[in-house]
Amino acid sequence: xxxxxxxxxxxxxxxxxILDTATELGRVSDGAVKKLPTLRGRTIVNLFAEDSTxxxxxxxxxxxxxxxxxxNFSAKGSSxxxxxxxxxxxxxxxxxxxxxxxxxxxxxxxxxxxxxxEWMSGSVVNAGDGTHEHPSQALLDAFTIRKHLGMxxxxxxxxxxxxxxxxxxxxxxxxxxxxxxxxGAKVTLVAPPTLLPVGIQSWPATVSYDLDAVIPHVDxxxxxxxxxxxxxDLFFPNAREYSRYFGLNGERMANMKSGAIVMxxxxxxxxxxxxxxxxxxxxxxxxxxxxxxxxxRMAILYVLLAGGALEVGSN
Amino acid sequence: MTxxxxxxxxxxxxxxKKNDIALANGVISSIGTAxxxxxxxxxxAKECVVLPGLVDLHTHLREPGREDAETVLSxxxxxxxxxxxxxxxxxxxxxxxxxAGVVEQVYRLGQEAGLLDVFPIGAVTQGLKGExxxxxxxxxxxxxxxxxxSDDGNCxxxxxxxxxxxxxxxxxxxxxxxxxxxxxxxxxxxxxEGEISARLGLKGWPAVAEEAIIxxxxxxxxxxxxxxxxxxxxxxxxxxIIRWAKARGIDVTAEVTPHHLLLTDDLASSYDPVYKVNxxxxxxxxxxxxxxxxxxxxxxIVATDHAPHPTESKECEWQEAAFGMLGLETALSIVQxxxxxxxxxxxxxxxxxxxIAPARIGGYQNHGQPLVVGSIxxxxxxxxxxxxTVDRDLVLSKSxxxxxxxxxxxxxxxxxxxxxxxxxxxxxxxSIGGK
Numbered sequence: 001x002x003x004x005x006x007x008x009x010x011x012x013x014x015x016x017x018i019l020d021t022a023t024e025l026g027r028v029s030d031g032a033v034k035k036l037p038t039l040r041g042r043t044i045v046n047l048f049a050e051d052s053t054x055x056x057x058x059x060x061x062x063x064x065x066x067x068x069x070x071x072n073f074s075a076k077g078s079s080x081x082x083x084x085x086x087x088x089x090x091x092x093x094x095x096x097x098x099x100x101x102x103x104x105x106x107x108x109x110x111x112x113x114x115x116x117x118e119w120m121s122g123s124v125v126n127a128g129d130g131t132h133e134h135p136s137q138a139l140l141d142a143f144t145i146r147k148h149l150g151m152x153x154x155x156x157x158x159x160x161x162x163x164x165x166x167x168x169x170x171x172x173x174x175x176x177x178x179x180x181x182x183x184g185a186k187v188t189l190v191a192p193p194t195l196l197p198v199g200i201q202s203w204p205a206t207v208s209y210d211l212d213a214v215i216p217h218v219d220x221x222x223x224x225x226x227x228x229x230x231x232x233d234l235f236f237p238n239a240r241e242y243s244r245y246f247g248l249n250g251e252r253m254a255n256m257k258s259g260a261i262v263m264x265x266x267x268x269x270x271x272x273x274x275x276x277x278x279x280x281x282x283x284x285x286x287x288x289x290x291x292x293x294x295x296x297r298m299a300i301l302y303v304l305l306a307g308g309a310l311e312v313g314s315n
Numbered sequence: 316m317t318x319x320x321x322x323x324x325x326x327x328x329x330x331x332k333k334n335d336i337a338l339a340n341g342v343i344s345s346i347g348t349a350x351x352x353x354x355x356x357x358x359x360a361k362e363c364v365v366l367p368g369l370v371d372l373h374t375h376l377r378e379p380g381r382e383d384a385e386t387v388l389s390x391x392x393x394x395x396x397x398x399x400x401x402x403x404x405x406x407x408x409x410x411x412x413x414x415a416g417v418v419e420q421v422y423r424l425g426q427e428a429g430l431l432d433v434f435p436i437g438a439v440t441q442g443l444k445g446e447x448x449x450x451x452x453x454x455x456x457x458x459x460x461x462x463x464x465s466d467d468g469n470c471x472x473x474x475x476x477x478x479x480x481x482x483x484x485x486x487x488x489x490x491x492x493x494x495x496x497x498x499x500x501x502x503x504x505x506x507x508e509g510e511i512s513a514r515l516g517l518k519g520w521p522a523v524a525e526e527a528i529i530x531x532x533x534x535x536x537x538x539x540x541x542x543x544x545x546x547x548x549x550x551x552x553x554x555x556i557i558r559w560a561k562a563r564g565i566d567v568t569a570e571v572t573p574h575h576l577l578l579t580d581d582l583a584s585s586y587d588p589v590y591k592v593n594x595x596x597x598x599x600x601x602x603x604x605x606x607x608x609x610x611x612x613x614x615x616i617v618a619t620d621h622a623p624h625p626t627e628s629k630e631c632e633w634q635e636a637a638f639g640m641l642g643l644e645t646a647l648s649i650v651q652x653x654x655x656x657x658x659x660x661x662x663x664x665x666x667x668x669x670x671i672a673p674a675r676i677g678g679y680q681n682h683g684q685p686l687v688v689g690s691i692x693x694x695x696x697x698x699x700x701x702x703x704t705v706d707r708d709l710v711l712s713k714s715x716x717x718x719x720x721x722x723x724x725x726x727x728x729x730x731x732x733x734x735x736x737x738x739x740x741x742x743x744x745x746s747i748g749g750k
């Protein structure tokens with residue numbers, strides 16, 4: 001595997017081996033010395049054409065724990081904000097000898113364009129492209145679910161996951177639908193009809209407009225961020241009404257199955273899609289998602305750049 | 316008997332009958348099974364079909380303003396290679412062709428190039444803004460004799476503006492060519508809205524945004540008893556509306572592009588903007604409906620929507636890229652592939668859809684004429700038994716944004732004749748006029 005552009009690039013055993021590799025690498029992070037020498041001398045560029053502190057520092061930490069050299073290239077104040085084309089940026093990175101580019105970009109398909117062009121030859125990791133996909137987020141979500149609810153299995157068979165919110169514009173939802181269903185989970189998408197894409201019928205997921213009807217039956221409730229710009233674009237009447245029907249509050253949380261968990265890819269709008277009470281509750285694994293993100297991103301870089309998965313049990 | 320300039324020997328007429336066609340003094344001088352006289356150039360055409368020279372009702376020549384993408388001359392060269400003897404230059408240039416001055420300039424550039432007739436299309440509204448009517452009368456009365464008006468690239472979305480435009484052009488028998496796209500329903504749209512856009516996370520351009528405007532405009536055309544032409548129809552639903560309107564006697568015609576007869580929205584999965592076009596590529600079902608409608612005459616013509624763009628406008632992210640693809644040099648081959656080789660249409664119907672009907676809609680004299688003695692010799696000769704491979708580095712357009720790079724296509728055009736002169740013969744463009 002050279003690139004990670006979409007969950008569709010992975011088959012089930014490859015996905016599981018990334019999760020297993022992340023488990024092994026997680027042990028490194030728990031140790032006193034948090035570094036492995038695996039990627040010493042390799043250069044990884046974080047090309048962030050869109051603001052994202054959380055994902056960038058997660059990839060940065062992952063690369064550094066594998067001893068890679070990391071260059072951060074962000075939109076603000078860089079040539080990207082001066083109208084430089086993706087092609088010229090890519091050729092610049094190629095000239096600098098980047099072994100891998102982790103790209104976050106507002107345009108859907110930007111990572112694939114970079115990977116399939118002749119502009120650069122390194123590996124490309126999609127760290128979120130427009131409203132298309134965010135595969136590393138889905139992998140860390142699957143990792144977190146497996147850790148909590150996997151009952152020792154390698155996949156997510158038998159589990160039910162609800163993804164709630166702005167499915168239409170969510171790259172997290174697109175990657176998670178593909179990955180969680182591939183790993184055997186039953187996925188239900190919950191949103192107002194305006195925030196579900198036309199053409200969703202072909203997705204491996206069921207659709208509901210009724211959060212209250214779904215909540216008692218799922219093992220995982222994954223809340224999605226509602227972007228501010230959706231407020232003014234007729235997707236729902238106002239924030240309060242959205243919150244009333246699709247927000248996760250204490251009352252709704254009380255109807256969840258015992259042992260069921262709450263997830264959110266962040267950053268949260270407390271009081272809109274999720275109440276503070278829920279975000280800070282014992283069911284919430286939101287900060288753990290962040291922790292797991294580093295291990296999973298280490299695993300992704302390891303698989304792409306060190307040429308294969310880590311043997312389970314090796315250290 | 317005078318000596319013929321060209322003798323096209325053993326060529327099949329559109330109806331399939333084999334004949335020798337002689338050209339002299341700019342006209343067809345004889346048609347028969349055994350030409351007896353002298354000819355300066357004899358073309359062995361026994362594997363070939365001759366059609367009246369193709370007429371494109373929808374071409375972006377980019378001049379004035381974007382001469383880096385195309386000029387009237389380079390577009391003319393691409394046209395004759397594609398078998399065209401007339402093209403219609405769309406109004407969305409810079410400055411916009413909304414005054415007599417600009418349309419006369421484009422017309423004159425076409426005359427200077429001398430390879431085919433360039434008929435300028437006038438803008439419906441000033442600056443294509445959809446608000447105030449442009450100098451429609453002055454353009455109609457100009458040397459360019461404009462009869463087709465279009466804001467193509469933009470939709471004339473205000474129903475009152477559309478009504479007034481339809482009424483106004485009745486004065487001289489003009490036609491409004493509508494780019495049917497409801498602007499509010501397509502803000503930021505990138506591709507056909509459906510399963511593929513849902514998966515790719517690209518903003519959808521729904522079929523209803525096209526169909527709603529078509530439905531409104533056929534009703535307006537009926538109400539004011541004027542003439543409407545629908546540009547680049549792409550949806551099965553749009554076909555149904557046109558079929559209904561024609562059955563009702565409404566004076567409406569419609570065009571389909573070669574690319575919408577062949578390509579589908581799944582090509583966007585590559586995120587390669589060479590497939591980004593407006594209106595967008597649709598589904599298999601739409602393609603089938605368009606082919607049937609072109610064959611049964613519901614759709615009147617094929618028009619290329621030839622849309623050259625410089626490399627940097629396509630060598631980028633999908634959502635940053637310009638809409639549009641080249642069409643002139645591949646149009647006839649795509650029509651052979653999608654309509655003739657599939658059994659949907661005869662060559663006779665191809666002659667109608669690509670020459671006779673577009674010339675009639677545009678009011679272009681000396682084009683789309685029957686192949687009879689005395690007609691102006693505007694002709695194309697195609698060998699449908701040969702294949703060729705499209706190479707974007709070899710196109711005659713100034714731009715390279717063809718979606719068919721590397722495709723093997725049927726039908727090699729061997730000759731194009733414009734007013735009796737060979738503007739294109741076996742790979743060579745005539746050095747007529749030019750700059």
